[in-house]
Amino acid sequence: MAVTVVTIARQVGTGGEEVARIVADALGYRLLDYRIVQEAAIEAGVSPETIAEAQRRPSFFARIIEALASNPGAGAVQWGEPVNIGATPILTSADYRQLVQDVVEDFAAHGRVVFLGHGAQFMLRDRPGVFRVLVAGSEGPRISRLTQQMACDEATARDVINRTDRERVAYFREYFGADWLSPASYDLVVNTDRLEPAAAARVILGAVELLQPAAA
Numbered sequence: 001m002a003v004t005v006v007t008i009a010r011q012v013g014t015g016g017e018e019v020a021r022i023v024a025d026a027l028g029y030r031l032l033d034y035r036i037v038q039e040a041a042i043e044a045g046v047s048p049e050t051i052a053e054a055q056r057r058p059s060f061f062a063r064i065i066e067a068l069a070s071n072p073g074a075g076a077v078q079w080g081e082p083v084n085i086g087a088t089p090i091l092t093s094a095d096y097r098q099l100v101q102d103v104v105e106d107f108a109a110h111g112r113v114v115f116l117g118h119g120a121q122f123m124l125r126d127r128p129g130v131f132r133v134l135v136a137g138s139e140g141p142r143i144s145r146l147t148q149q150m151a152c153d154e155a156t157a158r159d160v161i162n163r164t165d166r167e168r169v170a171y172f173r174e175y176f177g178a179d180w181l182s183p184a185s186y187d188l189v190v191n192t193d194r195l196e197p198a199a200a201a202r203v204i205l206g207a208v209e210l211l212q213p214a215a216a
Contacts, residue, residue, distance in 0.1 A: 001128065001129060001211050001213075002129055002211075002212055002213055003129055003130075003131045003208045003211050003212060004108075004111030004112060004113075004129040004130075005108045005111060005113055005114075005115070005124060005127070005129055005130045005131070006023060006024075006027070006029070006113075006114045006115070006130075006131050006132075006133060006204070006208065007114075007115045007120040007121040007124060007130060007131070007132045007133065008020045008023065008114060008115065008116050008117075008133045008134075008135060008204075009117060009121055009132075009133070009134050009135070009180070009186070010116075010117070010134070010135035010136075011134075011135065011136050011137060011142065011161075011164075011165060011181075012142065012146070012160060012161055012164045012165070013137065013141070013142030013143065013145045013146045013149075013157070013160075013161055014135045014136060014137040014142060014145070014192045015135070015145065015192050015196070015197040015200070016116070016135035016192075017033070017116065018197035019135050019190070019192070019197045019200045019201050019204070020033070020114055020116040022197060022198055022201035023114055023201045023204050023205060024114040026201065026205055027112075027114070027205070027208070028112070029112045029113050029114045030107075030112060030113045030114070031113075031114045031116065032107060032113055032114070032115050032116065032118075033116040033117065097175065100118055100119075101123050104118060104120050104123050104124065105123065105124070105127075108120075108124050108127060108130065111129065119172060119175075119176055121133075121134075121185060121186065122172065122176040122178050122185070125185075131187050131188070131207070131208055131211065132185070132186045132187045132188075133186060133187065133188045133189075133190065133204055134181070134183070134185070134186045134188075134189045134190070135190050135192060135200060136181070136189055136190070136191055136192070137191055137192045137193050138191075138193055139158065139161060140193075141192070141193045141194075142157075142161050143157045143158055143161065146160060146161065165181070168180050169181060187207070188203075188204065188207050190203050190204060
């Protein structure tokens with residue numbers, strides 16, 4: 001099986017963002033993270049005039065594009081406290097979720113892409129050429145990473161970890177009927193308790209290489 005798409009889901013505090021970046025760079029694939037709808041707007045050639053028109057006659061899609069285009073945000077590897085996806089109306093709306101599904105499937109059809117998050121592992125579970133990864137870890141090492149990234153105390157980091165895991169498990173169960181943390185939902189689970197992001201990425205890259213067809 002030729003792997004043309006890698007999906008990477010990660011628990012907060014596991015270094016999954018950095019892992020995804022390294023994997024994408026090594027494969028020469030595009031990395032699509034939380035800015036995936038903005039990427040779709042770029043691919044579609046959305047112009048300032050189009051956004052201005054959307055302000056006058058805003059559709060649901062146009063409002064999303066406008067918001068993302070005006071505030072693209074920081075890079076994927078920079079820290080931002082995870083949003084509660086299950087309690088954010090725009091993220092739980094059927095229109096938004098269908099839009100993201102369409103974008104994910106479109107980029108997957110073109111191949112050579114690494115998806116970070118967005119439930120791509122569930123959206124693409126039946127598509128050939130997709131390798132699904134979970135970057136996971138235990139509470140202690142994750143707390144240690146978050147206290148540095150957030151410049152906070154251990155109690156705050158623990159609260160973020162527990163809350164985020166709980167919210168994501170509930171969200172994916174409700175909207176995908178799937179167990180976000182089940183190893184059965186993935187082709188590979190990488191524990192970063194004792195692996196730095198570069199080492200975890202090498203594990204993933206090694207697995208991908210094993211699945212690529214042998215050269216003639």
